[in-house]
Amino acid sequence: MILHRRRLITATAGLLGTSLLTGCDRFAETDAGRRTLRLGEDANLYVQRLLMSGQTTAREFPDSMISPWFKPNGSIDPPDSAYKALAAKNFSEFRLTVDGLVETPLSLSLADLRALPSRTQITRHDCVEGWSCIGKWSGVPLAELLKKAGLKPQARYAVFHCADTLEYASADGAWLRPSEPGTVRAAHAAYVQLAAAGDWGGSPTGAADAAANDDAEAGRRPIRYYESIDLFDAFNPQTILAYDLNGKSLPVSNGAPLRLRVERQLGYKNAKYVMRVEMVSSLAGLGEGKGGYWEDRGYEWYAGI
Amino acid sequence: MTASPAIDAPDKDAPERIGRNGRRLIYRHPLVIRLTHWINAAVLLVLLMSGLQIFNAHPALYWGSVSTFDTPALAITSEESGGANRGVVYLGERKFDTTGVLGLSTSGGVEADRAFPAWATLPSGQDLATGRRWHFLFAWFLVINGAIYLLYGLFSGQLRRRLIPEGDQIRDFGGSVKEHLLLKFPEGEEAKRYNVIQKLTYCGVVLVLLPAMVLAGLAMSPGVDAAWPWLPELFGGRQSARSVHFIAAGLLVLFVVVHLVLVLVSGVANNLRGMITGWFSIGKVRPAGESAR
Numbered sequence: 001m002i003l004h005r006r007r008l009i010t011a012t013a014g015l016l017g018t019s020l021l022t023g024c025d026r027f028a029e030t031d032a033g034r035r036t037l038r039l040g041e042d043a044n045l046y047v048q049r050l051l052m053s054g055q056t057t058a059r060e061f062p063d064s065m066i067s068p069w070f071k072p073n074g075s076i077d078p079p080d081s082a083y084k085a086l087a088a089k090n091f092s093e094f095r096l097t098v099d100g101l102v103e104t105p106l107s108l109s110l111a112d113l114r115a116l117p118s119r120t121q122i123t124r125h126d127c128v129e130g131w132s133c134i135g136k137w138s139g140v141p142l143a144e145l146l147k148k149a150g151l152k153p154q155a156r157y158a159v160f161h162c163a164d165t166l167e168y169a170s171a172d173g174a175w176l177r178p179s180e181p182g183t184v185r186a187a188h189a190a191y192v193q194l195a196a197a198g199d200w201g202g203s204p205t206g207a208a209d210a211a212a213n214d215d216a217e218a219g220r221r222p223i224r225y226y227e228s229i230d231l232f233d234a235f236n237p238q239t240i241l242a243y244d245l246n247g248k249s250l251p252v253s254n255g256a257p258l259r260l261r262v263e264r265q266l267g268y269k270n271a272k273y274v275m276r277v278e279m280v281s282s283l284a285g286l287g288e289g290k291g292g293y294w295e296d297r298g299y300e301w302y303a304g305i
Numbered sequence: 306m307t308a309s310p311a312i313d314a315p316d317k318d319a320p321e322r323i324g325r326n327g328r329r330l331i332y333r334h335p336l337v338i339r340l341t342h343w344i345n346a347a348v349l350l351v352l353l354m355s356g357l358q359i360f361n362a363h364p365a366l367y368w369g370s371v372s373t374f375d376t377p378a379l380a381i382t383s384e385e386s387g388g389a390n391r392g393v394v395y396l397g398e399r400k401f402d403t404t405g406v407l408g409l410s411t412s413g414g415v416e417a418d419r420a421f422p423a424w425a426t427l428p429s430g431q432d433l434a435t436g437r438r439w440h441f442l443f444a445w446f447l448v449i450n451g452a453i454y455l456l457y458g459l460f461s462g463q464l465r466r467r468l469i470p471e472g473d474q475i476r477d478f479g480g481s482v483k484e485h486l487l488l489k490f491p492e493g494e495e496a497k498r499y500n501v502i503q504k505l506t507y508c509g510v511v512l513v514l515l516p517a518m519v520l521a522g523l524a525m526s527p528g529v530d531a532a533w534p535w536l537p538e539l540f541g542g543r544q545s546a547r548s549v550h551f552i553a554a555g556l557l558v559l560f561v562v563v564h565l566v567l568v569l570v571s572g573v574a575n576n577l578r579g580m581i582t583g584w585f586s587i588g589k590v591r592p593a594g595e596s597a598r
Binding site for chain 1: 350351354359360362363365367370371372374424427428429430432433434435437438439441442443444445525526527528529530531532533534543544547
């Protein structure tokens with residue numbers, strides 16, 4: 001009796017579980033489903049901002065806790081010829097652009113950046129995948145650059161345009177990818193078409209012209225990494241554009257010559273290969289409008305959790 | 306819920322009526338308890354499955370603040386062995402072949418390298434972004450539902466009655482062990498309250514395991530860690546918190562399995578009616594004159 005009953009209940013539970021799972025997956029793929037699931041992000045942003053001030057910093061660790069190997073992730077060797085040309089000359093021709101909604105746009109070499117006030121911090125980097133590493137970062141506080149450039153009153157977000165291409169959108173909407181950066185959902189064909197049709201902000205400095213011509217001839221548009229943070233994080237003392245990791249120049253795999261550190265959020269917010277900081281009033285005109293490469297692919301813009 | 310607090314009690318004061326077939330029914334589970342119970346069950350299922358999806362993005366656990374990639378405490382992976390791919394689990398130095406379930410499994414006829422199989426994760430396909438969305442939304446539901454349960458439980462006295470063993474129960478702990486081993490549970494007056502093992506287990510799950518789960522989850526958030534630097538340290542570092550979160554999930558699964566087995570063997574229909582309508586049978590009405598024991 002009990003055995004029969006147990007088998008019946010197991011079978012029912014199995015059937016219920018399977019249909020429930022399919023139902024959940026279907027729900028998550030509808031617009032209403034996506035909107036509903038995003039409510040958690042809104043709640044987390046709201047509550048976490050209540051718990052901290054703009055000046056609250058992440059814990060800093062002693063030298064003894066630095067990870068022997070700082071795991072590089074995402075792009076580790078950008079395929080872009082413009083970037084390769086910069087790297088070949090040890091980034092001596094690299095210039096960081098600060099523009100957008102600023103009073104005085106800036107163009108700074110690495111030497112210029114190193115001459116500005118610097119900050120060194122030993123912090124824990126938490127990847128969205130789940131792992132953590134501790135590294136010692138030195139760089140120029142973003143606040144220094146923004147004060148130097150002077151914000152226009154409409155400026156609300158800092159956008160970081162990066163040198164690394166993660167995929168290409170071709171003119172006919174087909175999708176070409178130079179590498180497998182991680183898990184990307186197949187449902188993004190529509191998005192790629194959108195990206196191919198629309199204007200993709202963020203092309204790096206003039207050195208990219210030759211490469212841009214190559215891409216134009218091949219009928220493809222490079223989709224480069226980008227990220228954004230709001231002023232709450234932009235003016236945090238730990239938010240720096242780092243040029244050193246563990247006392248040495250940043251290696252290419254970790255984002256040379258310059259990467260963002262925004263210590264209260266997950267790894268993917270910490271954009272590598274930063275070429276340009278653009279101040280904007282809205283994220284709508286960039287990429288698919290979600291504020292970052294991974295955000296356009298379903299990840300949270302607020303990555304504090 | 307319209308009744309006075311005393312009427313809600315699952316103890317000696319619980320309202321009682323005679324059901325069909327001459328069984329004594331007590332009003333064991335008030336509405337708030339029933340609702341929060343079923344919401345909790347559904348929410349935990351979503352959290353478990355989306356949690357396994359998140360785990361699959363980096364299927365290894367460590368102790369301390371950071372990941373010691375070469376020496377994980379636990380790793381679920383796949384590797385080639387004798388020309389064939391095998392799913393393997395490393396627990397420290399020990400290695401287990403788990404092909405078909407962990408590390409390597411088949412979904413829709415396609416072999417996939419994934420720690421937990423498609424049928425156990427939400428979404429079923431590999432999709433960390435959506436898994437995180439489910440997890441963080443339902444984590445709020447867990448906390449809100451849990452807060453309602455705890456507040457109601459505290460003010461109605463339900464929490465004390467349900468979770469805290471009474472003196473005579475502690476003294477007769479051995480008797481309760483025997484009941485469980487024989488799967489023979491009391492009827493009548495004694496069935497009006499939870500037994501001592503039941504109370505201690507619920508106490509552990511409600512007051513220790515679930516709060517630890519929530520805290521360990523929060524300790525993985527870089528934002529919360531910046532606001533509360535003591536929180537990851539409570540667990541010995543962020544990666545320790547992640548391991549504790551995983552182990553606590555395993556213990557919750559174990560609890561649910563044992564809970565379901567005991568629901569089945571101690572009268573599944575009666576237990577289900579109890580948690581759906583509130584009314585729970587404590588056995589047949591005794592003929593007049595028969596003693597209580």
